[in-house]
Amino acid sequence: DSGVTQTPxxxxxxxxxxxTLRCSPRSGDLSVYWYQQSLDQGLQFLIQYYNxxxxxxxxxxxxxxxxxxPDLHSELNLSSLELGDSALYFCASSVExxxxxxxxxxxxxxxxxxx
Amino acid sequence: QxxxxxxxxxxxxxxxxxxxxxxxxxxxxxxxxxxQKHGEAPVFLMILLKGGEQKGHDKISASFNEKKxxxxxxxxxxxxxxxxxxxxxxxxxxxxxxxxRLTFGEGTQLTVNP
Numbered sequence: 001d002s003g004v005t006q007t008p009x010x011x012x013x014x015x016x017x018x019x020t021l022r023c024s025p026r027s028g029d030l031s032v033y034w035y036q037q038s039l040d041q042g043l044q045f046l047i048q049y050y051n052x053x054x055x056x057x058x059x060x061x062x063x064x065x066x067x068x069x070p071d072l073h074s075e076l077n078l079s080s081l082e083l084g085d086s087a088l089y090f091c092a093s094s095v096e097x098x099x100x101x102x103x104x105x106x107x108x109x110x111x112x113x114x115x
Numbered sequence: 116q117x118x119x120x121x122x123x124x125x126x127x128x129x130x131x132x133x134x135x136x137x138x139x140x141x142x143x144x145x146x147x148x149x150x151q152k153h154g155e156a157p158v159f160l161m162i163l164l165k166g167g168e169q170k171g172h173d174k175i176s177a178s179f180n181e182k183k184x185x186x187x188x189x190x191x192x193x194x195x196x197x198x199x200x201x202x203x204x205x206x207x208x209x210x211x212x213x214x215x216r217l218t219f220g221e222g223t224q225l226t227v228n229p
Binding site: 043 | 117204222
């Protein structure tokens, strides 16, 4: 158990819908990262927050957005869902804010299926 | 840019050794290695910072050649528990647009059989 929690574990929804994925980082970690992993693919970095502020952005679609709240939990919002958005979404947290990044602790992931 | 990992997959018998390589076309500040078992989250193995250091973790070690922008992960006397997909994540230099995030390779699938 990494100490990072993600909810829900599974999500099945239809095309065009909007969903919210939630992540709670390890106690004391200020950085939160979101990754997308499609079937048998690598980890695609989406976005990073540090202490409530956006720190780095990857290939995140405009239909996707995220935020980190004062209690440090983070939410990833996916809208106008398409079949290709079906993937495993991981949240990770770390103490380090970036640049010389420390170990990232990954949550168990949310499996999103768009039908 | 995404680092390139090789091989894509490797099958070993218990006790055999393996090397997984990670190459980048850009200057690297650090390389991170993670292992992911099927259906689970990636788990951190080690970080290597610029300077060509070599690190070890049980019977798993890694090297980082900053000049060649390459890293290698060495698994010796493999155990059944080593099976999984190994990812390298590369970090660019501070100040670059991608400097503060990891870019992961496609992964190397390692299977250790009895």
